[in-house]
Structures are given as C-alpha cells and as structure tokens.
Amino acid sequence: MAFDVPKERFAGKIREAVIGATREQGGTRRSSLVVGGSGGLPMHRFESEVPHTPLVVMDVVDTPRVVPEVLQASMGPIVKDPVEWAKKCEKEWGSDALLLRLQSANPEEENRPVEQCEALFRDVLKATTLPMFVYGCGFEEKDAKLMEAISNAGRGERLFLGLAEEKAFKSLAAASMATGHGIVAFSNLDINLAKQMNILLLDFGVKPENIIMDPLMAALGMGLEYSYSVMERLRQGALSGDPVLQMPIICDASCAWGVPDAVEDDPRKGNVLQRGTNWEAITAYSAVVAGADLVIMRNPASVALFKQAVKDLAGGA
C-alpha cells in the first residue's frame, strides 16, 4: 500500500491586520506589525502558507492590585510604575507589542479621572516605540469618555482599542473609526457570538481589516478546553470561507495568574514561580495551537519560554 500524504486545502483565508504606525505612516512607532494572513490550520506550514508567526503582546496594568504576589516579587517594583514597566517590556523582555490596561479608571475601585489615564497613555507612548493596544476598565459609561480621549491622544498611531462587547461597542467603534484605530471585538466562548459581534461592528461601519477578535481565553485548568475548541472551530469556519469569521484572533493568557492551581504554595507541585511560568506559557501556546494570532502575556519568563516554543513550531516544515 503506497502512502499518499493527506493534505488539506481551504477556500478561505485569515485576514491580515496591521497594528501600529511608523513616522512615515503618520505615527511614532518603530515599525508596524502584521498578523494573520494564513490560509491553513494553525502553524500547518507543511500544507499552507503561514506568513506571520504569532506575536506576544505584554500587558502593562495601571494598578498593581491585579498582579499576584508571586509575580510582583519576580517582576520587581516596576509593577508600580507603568511607564518603566512598559519600557522593560520593550527593551528587556522582547515583547512585540504592548497592551496598556486602564483598569484604575474603574468607578468602583480607584476611579481615576479620564485626564489622568490619558496622561499615563501619553507617557507610555512617549517612552516606548512598540505598537500598542489600549483597553478600558469595562464600565461602559466611563469607557466611552476614556476611549474617546485615548483615541484622540493616539491619533495616527493605529492603536487597537478594546474591548468592544455586544452591549457596549458603539462609542468605542465611533471613536476608533474617527481616528483610524482598530478594535478588539470580545465575545464569550461561543462561535455564534463571535460572529455576531463582528457583524455588529461591520454593520456599524467598521472595516473588516480593523477588527481583531477576542473569543475569551479560559486559562489552563479553568475551562481552557472550551476556548481551545471555540478557536479551532472559528478557524475552521474562516477557512471554509465565512468572511465574517476571517479576522485574526487575540487571546489573553495572562489570566493564568488567576488560577489557584498555578499560584498556590504547594511543595508537592513544585516551585511556585516556575509552575506559574509554565502555566502561562502553556495557556498561550495552546491558544496558538488552536488558532490565535496574538497572545497577551505578563511574566517575562513565560514570554521567553513561549517565544522559543513558537520558534520551534514555526521551524519544522
């Protein structure tokens, strides 16, 4: 019986999205990044073109309360200084892009005024040259004003702003459309909801190349299997030709640091920091194997591990 290698071809293709703008393009970033563009299953280089390898977006949070203690200890005091934190992501930790989370705008927590958040954004922009994502605090009313301010302050930079949700996307979409930024479209672990979210944005007038999807990454041990399968299905839907599913996918793997199994002290399960490091790296890696084009990560050691693994995955064919 002769062996005939079974290869798969697809009608559809993932769209490309461009993040960040250089001086020539009207921004101040050192380069712009392109994600997506693949015409096959994730990293299946032996049968399809994979023009861009998945990228790491390290996050910078404007309040250290969300960073677990193990990680604060290893990342150092910079978690209290977002500008320094961002600089490290760029200069030492090899991040491809940055995500600034303006959590402290949260009216139920620090409730930091929009002007202060905008000032922080400007400082981070000035101190770094990586393409940027900026997320609000998740409270619709506050975010409407906040994201409008960010969108204006970052005019020309081709930011990606988030998160657009089914019930709260209009102000975000309007702000980014006015200034040429992209949008991160969040949906809740469901292929139909992901599609619905994209349709809402497209109907509103957002161009398809300005959308990146976030189908919600559940961390390792916290429902990862749901996210894994939703992404595999999203990818297959896109490849089989559904244009509304062909947007690149971003996954937030930093959620790994909220998993008790990953961060609790239990000597039987080995060194906590290394376990947490593996936890975040595996969460991100599984996202890529399932179809993610970008992953959001927090711990520099996890980023290093992940990057090496993705290089190995890209190097094979």
Added chain:
Amino acid sequence: MPTAMEIYKLLPKKNCGECKFPTCLAFAMQLANQKVALEACPYVSPESKTILEESGAPPIRLVSFGLGGEPLKIGDETQLFRHDKTFYHPTVLGVIADDSEGLDRMKAKMEAAKAAAFERVGQRIRIDAVAVRHSSGSPQDFLEGVRHAAAMTFPVILMTEDPKLMAEALAMCTASKPLLWRATPQNLDAMVNVAKACAFPLAIGGAGSLDELSQLADKAKKAGVVDIVLDPGDSSAGKMLETLTIIRRAAVKKKFRPLGYPTMSVLGESVEDRMKAALGVMKYSSIVLMKEMPPESAYPLMTLRQNIFTDPQVPIQVKPGMYTVGEPNEKSPVLFTTNFSLTYFTVRADVEKSKIPVWLLVVDTDGQSVMTSFAAGKLTPESVAALIESEKVKEKSTRNEIVIPGMVSRMSGKLNELTGMKIVVGPRESSGLPKMLKSVAG
C-alpha cells in the same frame, strides 16, 4: 465498518439459513448493523473472515500495556478535533530513566515518577509510566533498573535497540506487560521475533520518512506483531505537528492501515522539549516520554491533558445534594455552590482551609460554573430554594441563614422571600471564604 453490500460480496451466497436468517443478504445487513457475529455462519472462508475482521476494526488500533490490573490504554481515537466528538484515551506521560545516569539516579527518578500523583477536580492525575533506557551506560545497570521498575509494580517501557538485551530485560518484568521500544530498519527482524515471542506491544521508529515508517509497521504486522506503536522521532515541534497530524489523518480519514496505530514522542529535557510535550498532548501523541518531569512542569502538563481529554458535551461534575466539610452540627453555617467539579472542588478546598465545619449545598447546574449557570438561567433563587427544601436544610442547621456566592448577590432578595432565611452574601472568590467564615462562625 463495511456496508451490507460489501459484506454480502464476501459471504458464501448459499442462502442455507443456518445463520438463522433466510438469506446471506439478510445476514449481511444484520452484520453491518453489528447485531450479529460473523461466527453465526459456519461457511465463511478464512480469507473473507480476515478481510471482514480487518475492515471492521477501528481506524487506530487500541493498544494496552502496563500492569495486568489496570493497563494503560492508548489509540482507538476517531477524531482529528476534540469538538467533533471527543478524544478517548489520554496521552500517557512517562519519565525516562537512562542507564547513562547511573543506577541511583535511575531509581530516584522512578520513585519520583510513581509518587507524582494528584487529585484534581475529583479525578486522579499522575505520571503513568517509567521508561528504562539503555544508552551509553552499562547493560547491568539497565537490567538492574528494569528489575527495580518491575518490583515497583508500575507500568514500564523498555528502551533498547539491542534485541538480545531486550529479551533479557523483558524476562524480568513479564508480569507487567511492558511496551518494547523499539524496532528500527536495522534490527527489525530480530526485534519482531522478540516481540512475537512475548506478545507485548512493540514500538517502531528510526525511519527516515513516514513512508518508510508505514512500511516497517506493515512488515512487522505481516510477521505477526499485532500491537504496534509508531515513533516518528521528530527534530522540531513543527515537524512533530506535521507527522503526527498526517498519521492521524491517514488513519482516521483514509483508513490507511499501516499507520493506524497509536503514536509516541520521545523527548529530552530542553526548553523546547517541555513545550513539545504540551504539543503532543494536544496534537495526537499517545505517549509522551521526557527525560525530566519535575512537578512544576508535570503538573501543568497533566492539567492540560485533563482539559483536552474532557468530553466536550459533558463537563466534569459532581452529584448535586448536601455535602459536609468536617463534622458540621446544627450551629454550623450553610453555603451553596454549583455542581461543576471545578467550582465545587475550588470552594471545598477553600472551606477546608478555614478549618470550620460547614454544610455545603451543591445545586444542580448541569455542571456549570456559578456565573455561567446564572447567566444561562440554570442557577435561580427557585432552584436553590427547592434544594434547601428537599435537603431539609433547616433541620440540619438551625441558624436559618445561608451564605451565597458573591457573584450572585443579585438573587438575595428573591431567595430570602422564598425561604425566609437570612441571606449572607459571601466573597466573589471563594479564596475569601476562610476569612469570612471565621467571622460568621465566630
């Protein structure tokens, strides 16, 4: 499974009725539906019998090895993507004890592997096997290692390409039905003879291509080895994804028999290998062997395996009803949570940390988490109130109050109205429970 027509063509066409069916065609139809056994017809030719048995076999052979009592089962997968149905046989994780490391180190590694077992969301997860390998060390150390593994009563994989040494080693652990690694183009005939004599499964590897690997497997099979494991031996993660995907596709979609076997990935200890192990779990390795598996990498890997091999239709769940933590009495607090295993065990562990005995009421949410079931309308004040009633909560605890998850504080009013109990809104994360319980109970 072949169709009724395909089966019919292979039957004797005597229409004699001895199978208890009037015609051969009627019998063929029953066979196709797996309602009867082929043995019912006394006249099928041996050739037809072989063909029919082959075509009825699953696309990937089920292979088992390890201890007689609770053997490890690998293969028999039918899907490329878990969402299409499910993945059935979780990747076997094993540690390699190599004789180049010396006997003491080998023994220590084996003991550590056996000890690496945990309870996670109500399931047992562990390192499943040890692989004893002969490389540059002394054959004596290797055999001593094998003896040690056999005495440990733990699943064993014997790793040597020397057929004579293999025969010696397997004689020492016949009771534990080891997997033999491996036959290669250089030693195929001799190794096949060793495997045939003991009828233990045999791994095949060292081929230059998948084509060659399939030919070696075919040859071994024709020589009489039935249980085969394929070791494509890939240099990079990208290559590993490629070969394992192609093997799975060829077996499942094309029913290409020479590759219709479980697979294995033999890895080292580099950073890349750590992540390749994760790739193997997700993308079709039936066995992943690593040189080092310290708990901080083994534990996340086992968790990943547990996630990937969960049935996508049925979340892991616990039985609804009243549970106790410690020995609660009528003064002890009552808490409720959902019957999603992850939720239940997380909450339970946090309650245990408080050292305060409680009544823990577990509401049937079809195995969904608190927020998921609340958002889906499966966790309602009514469903909680009904369980409070049927579990006679008010008789068990006379406090007449219940602690509810912080995330569903919105159901307080209605739940109070339905039960007359005082509602205490707990923390959003159960990690806040120890602190809160101390103040509630104190």
